[in-house]
Amino acid sequence: MKLTSTFLFAASASALIAERSHALAPYLRPDSEHLVPEGYIVRFQPNHTLEDHFANIGFDVRQFASVFMEMPVSNAYLFELTESNNYIIHDFIRHDPGVLRIEHDEYLHDEQIFHREAAPPPPTYAEKVKRWINSLRSQGPWNQVMITLGKTNDFGGETNVGSSFFAQYSFVDSGAGVDVYVFDSGIKVEHESFKAFGRQIATHFKGKKTSDTSPYCGSGVVMDDLLGHGTHVAGIICNRDGGAVHKANLINVKVQKCGGSIGKVETAVNDVVTAHNNNKSKPPSEWKGSVINMSIGFTILNFQGLQDALNAANNAGIHIAAAAGNQRQDWLEIPARFASTFSVGAVDIDYNRWTGGYAGIRGSNYHKKLNI
Ligand SMILES: *[C@@H]1O[C@H](CO)[C@@H](O)[C@H](O)[C@H]1NC(C)=O
Ligand SMILES: *[C@@H]1O[C@H](CO)[C@@H](O)[C@H](O)[C@H]1NC(C)=O
Ligand SMILES: *[C@@H]1O[C@H](CO)[C@@H](O)[C@H](O)[C@H]1NC(C)=O
Numbered sequence: 147m148k149l150t151s152t153f154l155f156a157a158s159a160s161a162l163i164a165e166r167s168h169a170l171a172p173y174l175r176p177d178s179e180h181l182v183p184e185g186y187i188v189r190f191q192p193n194h195t196l197e198d199h200f201a202n203i204g205f206d207v208r209q210f211a212s213v214f215m216e217m218p219v220s221n222a223y224l225f226e227l228t229e230s231n232n233y234i235i236h237d238f239i240r241h242d243p244g245v246l247r248i249e250h251d252e253y254l255h256d257e258q259i260f261h262r263e264a265a266p267p268p269p270t271y272a273e274k275v276k277r278w279i280n281s282l283r284s285q286g287p288w289n290q291v292m293i294t295l296g297k298t299n300d301f302g303g304e305t306n307v308g309s310s311f312f313a314q315y316s317f318v319d320s321g322a323g324v325d326v327y328v329f330d331s332g333i334k335v336e337h338e339s340f341k342a343f344g345r346q347i348a349t350h351f352k353g354k355k356t357s358d359t360s361p362y363c364g365s366g367v368v369m370d371d372l373l374g375h376g377t378h379v380a381g382i383i384c385n386r387d388g389g390a391v392h393k394a395n396l397i398n399v400k401v402q403k404c405g406g407s408i409g410k411v412e413t414a415v416n417d418v419v420t421a422h423n424n425n426k427s428k429p430p431s432e433w434k435g436s437v438i439n440m441s442i443g444f445t446i447l448n449f450q451g452l453q454d455a456l457n458a459a460n461n462a463g464i465h466i467a468a469a470a471g472n473q474r475q476d477w478l479e480i481p482a483r484f485a486s487t488f489s490v491g492a493v494d495i496d497y498n499r500w501t502g503g504y505a506g507i508r509g510s511n512y513h514k515k516l517n518i
Pocket of ligand 3: 383390439441467470490
């Protein structure tokens, strides 16, 4: 049955008294080839709630939606409809004076990331001891040293660095109690590198299992990492043999290369802020705070909502690192260009800007606002 205003006014007392706006709330449709068919974000005025909204339009949008996600931090919701229900937007939702605007959602067209077809052979013991090993991490590759040393170092062309550099520093508790939300292609949480020190280092967000669908991807896409990028990034942050902050808690927020949309990344940020605030209000033992790591960048047109949500995350006390991008240009990608993020570029072993050199990547972006 198709809903009509007449039906609703007759059927619902609240609809009878609800105020209907004569001026329709704006409907924004980015000039993009990548629109999600019938995917929308509905944003409310600051004083309006989902309950007010449903009361105003006279029904619960969830009955018609194929996907429905609340975005409490953004005071918005995201939903998808079948095309024949499209009139709900224009005949009902836009008539609620509490609606600020409706945006058509847009697929992410994120930067190319590379899939290594074959996993390299597992390291031998001799190779392993040349890398980070156990909780004390006596040696390591130069790039790992750079992240953790806290000062510049002349590597003299040595790509593996010995224990003398680390003896002066204690990293034993680095990252303890910190949740790192990795926004990427997923994390292979079952990998042996993420099981150590009597704990599971990496888990999926929202208690999901590896074979569960990611809430932030297209339908049927699982939490598992089928590309390797997110697992790689997660391993640099923390793994059995060390990593940058070897006691951190890694949380897989799969958003990338999975048919996800900008609205769903914004929803993921909303959910992370909610989780962070829950942890903050009733801190689990030794909980210290949350970090979002986005080694990803997008070229999108309609980014205001994401920018606002990341601002809210930052105001809630979450530190956000975002990749400058690999186009070797004097600009930063989204979200690295937002003031709420630490924008991170890349250098070579001599601390000069990295200018590319493999897999067709052009090198690190740069800009006067680059933070790190
Ligand atoms: C809510 O805010 C809008 C815009 O600021 C205002 O026009 C409206 O009167 C407010 N409604 C209520 C119920 O406070
Ligand atoms: C904080 O909340 C998230 C989401 O519920 C959870 O995965 C994480 O384990 C919590 N942090 C700690 C330290 O318990
Ligand atoms: C995310 O964390 C990894 C590991 O520490 C790091 O290599 C990467 O640069 C981080 N991403 C950003 C954007 O800082």
